[in-house]
Amino acid sequence: xxxxxxxxxxxxxxxxxxxxxxxxxxxxxxxxxxxxxxxxxxxxxxxxxxxxxxxxxxxxxxxxxxxxxxxxxxxxxxxxxxxxxxxxxxxxxxxxxxxxxxxxxxxxxxxxx
Amino acid sequence: xxxxxxxxxxxxxxxxxxxxxxxxxxxxxxxxxxxxxxxxxxxxxxxxxxxxxxxxxxxxxxxxxxxxxxxxxxxxxxxxxxxxxxxxxxxxxxxxxxxxxxxxxxxxxxxxxx
Numbered sequence: 419x420x421x422x423x424x425x426x427x428x429x430x431x432x433x434x435x436x437x438x439x440x441x442x443x444x445x446x447x448x449x450x451x452x453x454x455x456x457x458x459x460x461x462x463x464x465x466x467x468x469x470x471x472x473x474x475x476x477x478x479x480x481x482x483x484x485x486x487x488x489x490x491x492x493x494x495x496x497x498x499x500x501x502x503x504x505x506x507x508x509x510x511x512x513x514x515x516x517x518x519x520x521x522x523x524x525x526x527x528x529x530x531x
Numbered sequence: 532x533x534x535x536x537x538x539x540x541x542x543x544x545x546x547x548x549x550x551x552x553x554x555x556x557x558x559x560x561x562x563x564x565x566x567x568x569x570x571x572x573x574x575x576x577x578x579x580x581x582x583x584x585x586x587x588x589x590x591x592x593x594x595x596x597x598x599x600x601x602x603x604x605x606x607x608x609x610x611x612x613x614x615x616x617x618x619x620x621x622x623x624x625x626x627x628x629x630x631x632x633x634x635x636x637x638x639x640x641x642x643x644x645x
Contacts, residue, residue, distance in 0.1 A: 427571075452633055454634075454636075459638075459639075460638055460639075461535075461621060461636035461637050461638045461639055462574075462621070462623075462634070462636045463636070464633040464634065464635075467632070467633050508573065508574070519576065520573075521573035521574040521575075522573055523571055523572060523573045524571075524573060
């Protein structure tokens with residue numbers, strides 16, 4: 419069995435300050451982990467992915483995430499928030515099979531000017 | 532632009548009506564998927580097609596049918612719509628069998644059943 423928990427349903431930051439979106443997972447196998455972003459009324463876009471290579475993964479738009487096996491975490495960070503980062507973010511775990519993909523419930527990021 | 536195209540973008544149905552959601556991708560991907568998104572529940576897999584000619588049930592298949600018409604197109608049909616099927620539906624595709632490389636999503640269909 420596998421699961422993913424996004425620890426915050428809403429996060430609010432000021433423009434120019436760091437962003438931290440938290441994700442914990444559980445999996446019986448070596449998982450692949452992903453972060454997706456969804457802007458209002460849009461589809462989901464892949465931000466970054468971890469597939470057992472480097473534990474620090476860099477993605478698009480200045481985002482990065484670190485895979486920590488001992489903590490079963492895959493938190494998403496960005497040094498400086500931009501207004502365009504306001505969106506909903508989904509953490510996803512995959513153990514490889516078609517049905518073994520689990521989406522988190524999402525974290526809505528608000529960026530305050 | 533290359534990607535996944537879904538039609539329609541919005542739809543309102545009456546309970547008991549039927550409709551088909553269309554999805555097409557132009558990336559020569561082998562696998563295609565239908566998800567539904569409900570508030571506070573993330574995305575849940577309805578059906579998937581690993582390759583042309585095959586379809587399989589996902590987590591929440593009841594009330595839906597699918598057709599993989601060819602490599603490009605994967606449609607989702609609601610035979611008798613129910614209010615519980617009010618949701619946002621996303622089609623997605625991946626190049627290979629398992630989504631290790633990540634999905635490419637369409638922009639969604641917002642369906643309301645009254």
